[in-house]
Amino acid sequence: MKRWAIAFLLLLFPFLAIAQNFEDRWTGHFSYVSIKDISQGDNKVFVGAENAVFTYDLSTQEIKTLSTVNGLSGDFITTIHYSEEYGLLIIGYENGLIEIVKDGEENVLKVVDILEKQTIPPDRKRINNFNEYNGKIYIATQYGISVYNLERLEFGDTYFIGDGGSQIEIVQTVVQEPYIFAASAANGMRRALVADDNLIDYQNWTTIINGGFRAAEKLGNELYASNRSNTILRFTPQGATNPVNTFSTEVLKFRLADGLLTITTKNSIYAYSEGFVQQAAVNNVLGFDLNLLSGYGFGNNFYIGTAEDGLLIVPFGTMQATQVLPNGPIRNKSFALDATPGQLWVTFGEVDRDFNPFFPDGVLSRYGVSHLKDTLWSNISYEDLNASVGGEPTDLLKATINPQAPNEVYMSSFQGGLLKIVDDVPTILYDDSNSPLERVIIGSDDAGVRIYGSEFDNQGNLWFVQSKIDEGLIKLTPNGQFQKTDVSVLFNPASDLALTKLALSRENYIFFGTYKNGVIGYNATTNKFNKIGEDSGNGNLPSSSVRALAFDSQNRLWIGTLKGLRVLYSPGSIFEDGTVPEAQAIIILENGVAQELLFEQSITDIEVDGSNNKWISTATSGVFYLSPNGQETLLRFTKDNSPLPTNNVQDIAIDPFTGVVYFATTQGLVAYKGTATAPSDNLENVHAFPNPVRPGFNGNVTIDGLTAQANVKITDITGNLVFEETSEGGSVLWDTTAFGKYKVRSGVYLVLVTTEDNVETKVSKIMIIR
Structure with missing residues (x-):
């Protein structure tokens, strides 16, 4: 430290x-x-x-x-x-x-201090502005003013300066000796002597003008402020005011640098020198529609903070902009992911807990999509999607990459149909105008073409589900033919809010979730349906609202619901006559007490990595990484112990080649460098890392490039066995101990790998330096 x-x-x-x-x-x-x-x-x-x-x-x-x-x-x-x-x-x-x-x-x-202050309501803790003066920061907040000492890095006093010492919102403070001014959002402009040792006493603050303010700053020896009507007022030393300008759009911020006062509005930015003399202004920028949130003017340039285009640098007197924008996706609130080796697709559609696509403001979400290839992001705006396919691909909730043609990806629109993108170019939006997909009208409301869960089978067919129609299970063949299957034999699709995730078993049995009817299973060979639902005797799901489905390497179906987790150990038994198989809870011991794993947790996704371990995301509790049978929690990631920006994790995707695990949250996308990779076809690329293992390293050595069920033995140079394990996927981990007893000594260690059928072997070396 x-x-x-x-x-x-x-x-x-x-x-x-x-x-x-x-x-x-x-x-x-x-x-x-x-x-x-x-x-x-x-x-x-x-x-x-x-x-x-x-x-x-x-x-x-x-x-x-x-x-x-x-x-x-x-x-x-x-x-x-x-x-x-x-x-x-x-x-x-x-x-x-x-x-x-x-x-x-x-x-x-x-x-x-402010975050945890019990006497301040949670909705009044917002930090509005920092103002540095004489080694202190005056913090303008929704409750008043707090002072922070930058030299000692500690808090000083807090000033509640409303009438009677009440809490009022301060948008900005300005020190213009001998006064400190506080511009409030609704309770006037107040001032006090900055050298007063008793500013904590509200009676030492005087209201010099009533009304509400948006911003305030000094320029030379004068104070300027914007009222709620976006009129700029100049304050005289006696406290009188004179209007000097009025803007037609909302004033957002005042900033001061290089003797220039910068005023930013929603669609323009201005720089003024002493005496409020305009030096530069920008109302238009070539190639960009100005939608501003912040701005600064100094060094003969405007630095413009936009809502959708990052930072724009515009020299004074021009309309030419240099865009400064770090590599990243189109927005932070991601909803769904899909990954194949070296690439990731991200969608940003929004639905609420009850799959209402008119969320959160009563309108359909119109967002583009983002594509990470190797280390570079490319973004396709909604406008480009719309223009390319001539439809309305709103509320894109699912991305599914074609494993046989990784340059091809399908996006499920929960209102507009099925979008196909090839080589980063939107090519077609399948809807009711150009395919057998049906548009649903409920009363006088247009429910559109609501597509969600989708997955490719091993013949290259894309299976997907459409909500609100009887023929809601659909297959799109590689040659572009649609085949629809009636699912209404078991439930009324029109009364269910959504058909959700879809997964295929090793035998190509199709399973899909529903909002209120549990899990539906379909055997395409026999054209047979069955379902498992809520409660014992009916399938034993903890909730009939199914949010996640995944088959593991043992062909077991893992089911995530709104209220917990279940595993269907013999999915094929669902098609046996007269049976409703029971999905099983995973019971673990916690402090010696038997408990149900992920009891009552709202599960959003389940992914299986190359070692058959399970990554499970939740809406409120972050991410769980479980052993193949779920009995051991290998890792637990939350906002408090990891870079997850929130515990609301919407989706997970795993790059099978690198083992990198991506987490889509409602506040940003992060990736964890996992070690479990998909099994290889042979042992040509077996390698260990890190290698050599240097002094101070306390992690695991990863032996990668393995085939499934490969036997891995590690011996010292004289042949003494120190480690042995059979791979589940394409990698195993060695903690550099001799069977967990003690750290091995410095030296060269041999890695002996044999495939499951004993046909192929590989020898590698690891250098340990203690």
Whole structure:
């Protein structure tokens, strides 16, 4: 731990958390298109995006990102400030959290005093603005003003300056000696003597003008503020005001640098010198529709924070912009993922818990899609999707890559049909106008063509489900033919809100989930259906609302519901006459007490890795990584112990070649460098890493490139066996001990690998240096 962090810890132990850096095992894939605030100093621009930060070096044009992987919280950012004097980047959040990043330091200091203050309601903790003066930061919040000492890294007083000492929202503070001014959102402009030792007393604050304000800042020896009517007022030393301008759109921020006052509105930005003399303005930028959130003017450039296009740098007097945007997806709120070796597709559709696509604002979501190939993101906007296929691919909830043609991906629209993309080009939207898919009308409401779960079988057919129609199970053949199957023999599809995830067994039995009718199984060979539902005797599901389905390498069906987990150990038995097989709960011992694994958890996805371990995501409790039988929890990732920005994880995807595990959350996408890979066809690429194992390494050595059920033996140079294991997938882990008893000594160790049929062998070496 660094010396300055230790000092901070001693001062404020109850209010401090030092966040860990996770860069060794994790990668952040955050979106930086929405810029909430900008600061500058030391020849750098500091840019606060939705819930991550990046810096732009004005000399080298180098971009560096800071996210949960570096220790940030992943919460929603409201304001940032860079202190040149102390080399500190200070980040304020919607929930009252403050984080401090010091130049050259890896750790992030979390200041939780406001976040955890019991006397302040949770909805009044928002950090609105930072104002640095004489080594202190005046923090404008929804409850008033707090003071933070930058030299000692500790909190001072908090000022509740409303009438009678009440809490009022302060949008910005300004120090113009001898006064400190506080612009409130609804309770006027107030001021006090900044040198007063008793500013905690509300009676020492005077209201000099009533009304509400959006922003305030000094320029030269004058104070300027924007009222709620977007009129800019100049304050005289006596407290009188004179209007100097009125803007037609909402004023968002005031910022001061290089003797220039920058005023940002929703679609324009202006720079004024002393006396409120306009020096530059931007109302239009070539190639971009201006939708602004923040801005800064200095060094003869505007730095414009947009809602959808990242940071734009526009020289004064021009309309030409340089876009500064870190590599990332189109937005943070991801919904579904699919991965094949070297690539990942992401969709961003939105439905609520009850599969209402008109969520959250009563309109259909119109978002594009993102594609990660190797290390680079490419994004297809909704406008480009729409223009390419001539339809409305709204609410894209599922991505399914064709394993036989990885350049081809299908997107399920929960209102518009089935979208096909080839080589990153949208080619067709299958709907009721060009295919047998049916549009559903419920009363006078258009429910559209609601496609969700989909998966390819081993013949290259795409199976998928459409909600609200009898012929809701559909097969699209490789030559483009649709075959529809009536599913209404077991339930009324029109009364169910959604047909959900779909999975195929080793025999190509089709299973799909429903919102309120459990799991439906279909044998295409015999044209036979059956289902398993809720409660004992009817299938034993904990809930009939099924959200996740996955077959493991033993052909067992893992079922995730709104209220827990079940496993169907013999899926084929569902088609035996007169039987309703019972799905089983997994019972584990916790502190000696038998408990049901993931009891009452809302499960969003289940994925099986190359070692037959299970990754399970939940809506409220993060991610669980389970052994093949579920009896052992190998890892547990939450917002508190990992870079997950939230415990609401919507989907998981695994790159079978690298073992990288991707997590789609409602606040960003992160990836964990897993070690379980898919089995290889032969032993040509067997290798171990890290190799050599150097002093201080305490992790596991991964032996990769294995075939399924390969026998792995590790011996010392004289032939003494120290490790043996049979691979489930394409890799095994060795903790560098002799059968878990003690760490092996320095030396060369032989890795002897034999395939399950004993036909092929491979020898490799590992160097251990203690």
